[in-house]
Each structure stands twice: as C-alpha cells, then as structure tokens.
Amino acid sequence: MEKNHRVGDLSEVEAAGLGSTGLVQTQPIGNGEWLLTPTDFVGAAEVGDILLDIQPKDKVGVSQLLFLLGYARNPGFRPENVAGKSTSDLWSALAESFARQCEQALARGVLHGYVSVDDALRTVRGRIRMADQISRRPGMLLPLEVTYDDHTADIAENRILRAALRRLLGLKRVSPSARQRLAHLDRTLDGVVLLRAGVPLPRWQESRLNQRYVPALRLAEIILENSAAETKDGQIRVASFKVNMAKVFEDFVEVALAEAVAELGLAGSIAGQLPAGLDALDAGSRHRISMKIDAVYQSADVPSVVFDAKYKVASHTGNYANADHYQMLAYCTALNAPTAWLVFAGAGKHRSVSIVNTDFTVHEFPLDLSKHPDEVLKGVRRLAELAVTPSS
Incomplete structure (x- = not known):
C-alpha cells in the first residue's frame, strides 16, 4: 500500500x-x-x-x-x-x-511425551501428596491426592x-x-x-x-x-x-553476523545489544546518557568494531542520513572502538568515511534483502570478513 x-x-x-x-x-x-x-x-x-x-x-x-x-x-x-x-x-x-x-x-x-499430572484417584498411582491429602481431605482415606507421569500427546x-x-x-x-x-x-x-x-x-x-x-x-x-x-x-x-x-532486520543482522564471525574461528565474538554509556558515571555509578548497541565485536572483553543495522533507504543522491553517522561516532566514542559498520537494507556499494579529528572510521555496508536468502547470508559472511579479520 x-x-x-x-x-x-x-x-x-x-x-x-x-x-x-x-x-x-x-x-x-x-x-x-x-x-x-x-x-x-x-x-x-x-x-x-x-x-x-x-x-x-x-x-x-x-x-x-x-x-x-x-x-x-x-x-x-x-x-x-x-x-x-x-x-x-x-x-x-x-x-x-x-x-x-x-x-x-x-x-x-504424533509425538508423545511424559507429563506430570496431579489428580484425585481411588487407587494409588505414582506418589501420594500427603500434605494435600491432609489439607483437602482430613480424616478421609479416599480419594487419594496423587502425582503421576502420564505418557500423552498433550x-x-x-x-x-x-x-x-x-x-x-x-x-x-x-x-x-x-x-x-x-x-x-x-x-x-x-x-x-x-x-x-x-x-x-x-x-x-x-x-x-x-x-x-x-x-x-x-x-x-x-x-x-x-x-x-x-x-x-x-x-x-x-x-x-x-x-x-526495522526490528526484524536488526535481529537478523545480529544473529547472522554472530554466526558468521564464529565460523571465522577468531578469538573474538559478537556481543548483541551491548549496553554502553556516553557520559561519565555519576555519583550513583550510573550513566545519564545510556545506549544499547546492536552488535559489537570484542576479544578478551575489549571492543574493537561496532555494528548497527538500519532498515532504511538512501536518499536520491545515494547518501544516508547524517544522524546515522553521528550515532556511530557516539558508539565508537563510548567504547573507544576505532571502527563502525552501518549495515543498510538495500542495494548499493560499500563505502568508508573517515571522521575528522578522530581515528574513527565508519563503513556503509548494504545488504540487498531482495536477493535469495543464501545470497543474503553470503553478504553477511562478507561483512564479517571485511570487518573483523586481521587483514581487513
């Protein structure tokens, strides 16, 4: 529509x-x-x-x-x-x-399994729940409050x-x-x-x-x-x-990227939805400016690459919103991570932007979701190789 x-x-x-x-x-x-x-x-x-x-x-x-x-x-x-x-x-x-x-x-x-059932029976089956028997039926021998395992499709x-x-x-x-x-x-x-x-x-x-x-x-x-x-x-x-x-794309990139990085066999791994603070801790050891980063590559708990998934299209000039780069600069500053990757949903080319007066680099990486899922997964694997391998 x-x-x-x-x-x-x-x-x-x-x-x-x-x-x-x-x-x-x-x-x-x-x-x-x-x-x-x-x-x-x-x-x-x-x-x-x-x-x-x-x-x-x-x-x-x-x-x-x-x-x-x-x-x-x-x-x-x-x-x-x-x-x-x-x-x-x-x-x-x-x-x-x-x-x-x-x-x-x-x-x-149909698959069957054992389910624990609490019941009142006139014969002993399983074990008698004595506490329930006394509280519910004081002085009565029958029926018995029992618990048993039933093999059922339910x-x-x-x-x-x-x-x-x-x-x-x-x-x-x-x-x-x-x-x-x-x-x-x-x-x-x-x-x-x-x-x-x-x-x-x-x-x-x-x-x-x-x-x-x-x-x-x-x-x-x-x-x-x-x-x-x-x-x-x-x-x-x-x-x-x-x-x-936007949430579906974010979740997909986080899960697929973590799997792709694991397949590379490196010492580091992907941490998803990593909390971070942009400001110094206050007197109560809390951040007033808190963030949650989609994915972070870290080794020995030291972050080196941050990722953020954006389900949005580029402008008619082929550029993405400046606010996205501001956000990545904040992530890099908070974690002191030198490299950030903006993963966009759509066709396009991989581009890199060096941030002035800093050592930070922001990469724009498109992921074309209109392609066959196998091709999309290949794109995520290529992203992992470019972002975290020592030669990248």
Missing part, C-alpha cells in the same frame, strides 16, 4: 478494525471516504470481508520476509522452510508453508502446533486446498488441549526426540507471536499478522 491511500465505502466499524491492527492509521476525509496511512509495520490483515496487505520495501518478497523472521529466531531456519516465491499473499504463504512443515513433522505419527510441542493450525483455519483468505490440509492436521492432533488466547506459549526444548518437529515449531511460534485474531465490539472479526521490519 502507498502512503495516504483513499478508500471509500468503509464503515466506522471496519475503519476501527483496520486501525486496531496497527498496520495503518485511519482518518475520515468526508463523503464516506477514509485516508489509510501505513505505519512502520508490514503484514496482512482480514477485517470482515476487507483484505489488507502492507508489503516490505525494496522488493522483499514474502519468502524473504518469513526467512528473516525465522533465521532471527534460529540460525538453522532455511529458505526451503517457507513457501512464498510464487505469491505475494502473506496469509497464503504462511498457510502453505505451515501445512508442509506440519505434514513432515507428523508423517511418522505436550507443549503439539499444543503449539494445534494453536497455529487453528489460527490459520480461522482466516478467510486461506485457499480451499490449504484449508483441507490444515483441517486434516488439526484432526490428527485431536485430544491435544487448545491454548487460550492471550496465554503465553508453553515452553519446549529442542532434543533428539522432537527434532522432526523443530521446523514446524519455529514457524508456529512466528505465526502465533506475530498474529492476533479477535472480534471487535461483537460486530466484526479482525485477524492480523504484523511485524516491525
């Missing part, structure tokens, strides 16, 4: 529903028309019968968007884990990708998968073929408790036993943590998938 998009035949309830997604701001302009202005988020929404898509800039397709989201959570997330090359419809890509991942996860049957992994399946099945935009596959998968998980809306996702840990589930679980978490579905004022259903591309 372009900025200041005019829409007619929109009711106040529908306009309120669109605004509640966080993807656009709505403003009435008379004659039944509304002005829709995109926010800093991208994504998709269904508001009643209205479909809304906010696309990323620079030809970043659906598959690239889902790859960036997945990789920022887990460096093992691969481009083939998502389907989106043939569609610009985010909901369709999510549904197709998740159906495929779930089918692979459940191909060898485990965290299956609850997360089923919650994501139900979220996608509630959408109108899902194709009939994808809906049929999702519904079949949901029936396969019959008996698994449905998570209530707003409840935090149950915790799970990757292991040898659930390895086949991991790609599906990663995508399920992306779906559940970035989407919402509710009925507004009892009148209209709103479903949305919303991501902050």
